[in-house]
Amino acid sequence: MLIEDQVMDAQEKIGFRLRSLYSGYGYSRYKMSKFEEYDLYSRNKDFLFSDSVITFTDTNGRLMALKPDVTLSIVKNGKDTPGKVRKLYYHENVYRVTGASDGFREQTQVGLECTGALDGSIISEVLKLAAESLKTCAEDFVLEISHLGILEAFVDAVATDPRVKKQILECAGEKNLHGISRICREIGLAEGAEAPLRQLLTLYGPPRTVMPKIRQLASENGVGDFAGELGQALTVFTGSENENKIRIDFSATGDLKYYNGIAFKGFISGIPGSVLSGGQYDALMRKMGRKDRAIGFAVFLDMLERLTEEEWGHVEYRASQRKAGRKSVWHVCRSRV
Amino acid sequence: MYGMFAEAGFECPALLEPGRKLIFDNEAAGVRYFWVKPSDVAIYVERGAADIGVAGKDILLEYRPEVYELLDLDIGKCRMAVAAPEGFRDHPERTLRVATKFSRIARDYYTSMGRDIDIIHLNGSIEIAPILGLSDVIVDIVETGTTLKENHLEVIETIVPISARLIANKSGFKFKTEAIERLTAALERGAKQA
Secondary structure: OEEEHHHOOHHHHHHHHHHHHHHHOOOEEOOOOOEEEHHHHHOOHHHOOOOOOOEEEOOOOOEEEEOOOOHHHHHHHOOOOOOOEEEEEEEEEEEEEOOOOOOEEEEEEEEEEEEEOOOHHHHHHHHHHHHHHHHHHOOOEEEEEEEHHHHHHHHHOOOOOHHHHHHHHHHHHOOOHHHHHHHHHHOOOOOOOOHHHHHHHHOOEOHHHHHHHHHHHHHHOOOHHHHHHHHHHHHHHOOOOOHHHEEEOOOOOOOOOOOEEEEEEEEEOOOOOOOEEEEEOHHHHHHOOOOOEEEEEEEEHHHHOOOOHHHHHHHHHHHHHHHOOOOOEEEOOOOOO | OHHHHHHOOOOOHHHHOOOOOOEEEEOOOOEEEEOOOHHHHHHHHHOOOOOEEEEEHHHHHHHOOOEEEEEEOOOOOEEEEEEEEOOOOOOOOOOEEEEEOOHHHHHHHHHHOOOOEEEEEOOOOOOHHHHOOOOOEEEEEEOOOHHHHHOOEEEEEEEEEEOEEEEEEHHHHHHOHHHHHHHHHHHHHHHHHO
């Protein structure tokens, strides 16, 4: 069956293109149920975008939830694969309260999750696919990348109380340096004690210019190994066409109860929030009794609804160039019944 | 406030002309200003209608917008405080009735103390709530304390100091980094000199 290009909107086209991209890198489709036992989410509320979950009682009396997240289900339903890597992608709807909106919204996400014996090359591949995903959506994008191990070490140097650490990490995510200094004064630290953390958070920019400074600062503060990991992961972009779209930015944070190592967010010019979010979540795996390591990301397709025609036009043009004269149609296979 | 932006190279003389316009352009400087309600600034910035804005810390704490908070401008200083009728005696065994415009700030503050409260959300004239017996205390912004005094109220706790902050849209920051950093640095210099 042939489906004409124009019957699909930008979100649908991007969704299929991303699936094709991930499939081409050996990722298998993960199809999941719309429902999951509520207990899974109640035990991991901090991992979710919001505390609110739509629940209902199933016919057997179990409290169920319309899934507000995909990663938790993949982690829960997967098994450890010692020595191997499991590569999955998904294209699912989730139900959550976002931002300041008053009610629940259905959101479409396409993403991938990689679990198992991850090494540097897999992490680099996931970063590369994150950049390629953004490029599938628009020409003008930025992928910002940080390393939570480095950030945590710098935060630990000024605060050990989990409540204070959380406040400082929130400030880091807001680039709120004056807020960090205020917290440090409130807990009785001497003026300037937070200087290395402030310095880390002001190191923002392309890896080529920022990475040498990160290496030096991390090495001076005893986390040179983490800087090495970050540098190694970023080499995948060296000399690539996406190199100038990559930024190191330690304001890309995450809840340290679940996330560790590389963390990243993607932005597209003209769209106000991040359209892609991801990172390593070995800590979540441990929390859920898994030994595997894990990394993944999600692209929030509903954020792309208002892609400007100009932006989308560039992507369409590039896609049509790649097709090199092929008729612009989508081929969708349907099994015989 | 405009003076700080003008000094930083983001002039827009039209802003000073009398009238009821809400949007002011200076194409030569590549800048557009608009007036919105203080409580709406963070929404305009979060949603990308504005790249940057000036918002009070009270608004940022209450609405928690997804924005960068780049600078404490050190102006519009005041504090978020709990106020009560003069001579008020708290009864910890009772639920405390709190009237406020800032429900989230009040809830977070009392939750951190483990205190059971009943939030009464009001949109203005908060000071009269305890006088009329609607609430035991209020949580509100206190600048000089004159309004409190005139209504026989007094501050019993300071929750957090408040001042104006420079905020930026997270995505806009990625694509206009240089201009926003230049502005931030200039405003920081201006704030230090003031």
